[in-house]
Amino acid sequence: MTKRKRVFRYFFDFMDGQEKWLNEMAAKGWRLVKCGQLTYHFERCAPGEYEYAVDFVAHKSFAKSKDYKAFLESMGYKTFYKNINVGIFFGSVKWRPWGEGAGQFATAPGSLRKELVIVEKKKDGKPFELHTDLTDSLTLYRKIRTAYFWYAGCLFAFALMLLIDTVQMHTVYPALGAILCGALGCLWLIPGLKTSRKVRSLKEEAETNEYDAPSTKKNISKMIAAIAIPVLLASLAYGAVKISGVPVTMGRNESKWFNHWHASYGEWSGHKQRRVTLHEGTHTFEIEINTKSGELDLSITGQDGTEYYKGSKLPTSTFEVQVDLAAKDKLTLRVDAKGHKGGFKIKWE
């Protein structure tokens, strides 16, 4: 029987979902010994010997979270830092709208990718809860709720940007990305809504039970802001880039598909080409040029050097080019730009 094992896993439902899973593993006789960003290392133990709780520390500054972790250790628990954010870059900084004081900014190295603390206790029959006081739980769950919504909001913002891309470029790739981001966003939204329900029931309890009210007024607006701000910022930044015509690299807005080649850019100099294999027969190339300024040349050449089309300094226009092929040929489409602002679309069958 194996003594150790490594499991790949990531929990969007990072509080309840993760805690439940760790406890299931412990019940089966697997004790956590180490966790990576996407991995958990386990060691054999007696089934049900340990139990786990996941605590949220992403609102604390790194100094405070370390102090808290040391306190938990002094209480006789074993603790592990665990990430919500996944990444490899040192020197990153992230803003956390739910943070307290210095905890609003997470850095790597530092508190970034140490958003959670997994706490292990030797099972002793008594309930294992880290937050037992109404005031304390309510304050914490509100922060967790905001965090879930913020992560969901960020992904919805990505999805929105990709949707704009889809509409502008008439291609499916960004749409697939948008669906993926939207789906991932929902994976955070669902536990967010569950936490929201928990907050509501604790609030009802706070009406009649002892409760040391911290300021609560801003909470609803904070919750909405968590979703709205990333969406708004992203669309503003995106819109600004699109409208201002800041030179954007060719790749950013280029779309290649088996039957079309689109590109739009602020300003571009250089050349690009792609090869298209077509069978014998007559083929129609639908070409759309958008020239705001600068020069754009386009040529379509056969494998043996036959020039099927050549246009220089093309103005804004839409036209068709017919190509008759006696046999299967590999055509080269080449675009040359000199300080060209605008874009082009080439479509064929």
Add this chain to the structure above:
Amino acid sequence: MSHLRDNIAGGALTETTFLVLLSTYTPNHGYGIMQFIERATNGRVLLGAGTLYGAINTLLKKKWIAPFGSVEPGSNKKTYVITDLGKQIAEKELNRLGELYGLASRIIGGEPQ
């Protein structure tokens, strides 16, 4: 300062706050506080470590408790003790609870009012 006065005048401490204050009449560390509270309430109140950490820090900030002595070498257990201000608060709470107890006994216990 007005915050403190509110608390002195305002009354009702949360159960967690009051129990932590009581547990530091003799210097005590985190784990000891948790044990004390569990024993003193016959297991009715099982304080979560996260909640206890929050309570200790709030009480330190309000100066109702203070760090006691130095940390034992080779151990990371910090010890805390109630301050004079803390004792004042606790006495006030005792009086308030006494009053409430008297009232409740008269009504629930059916004593003539």
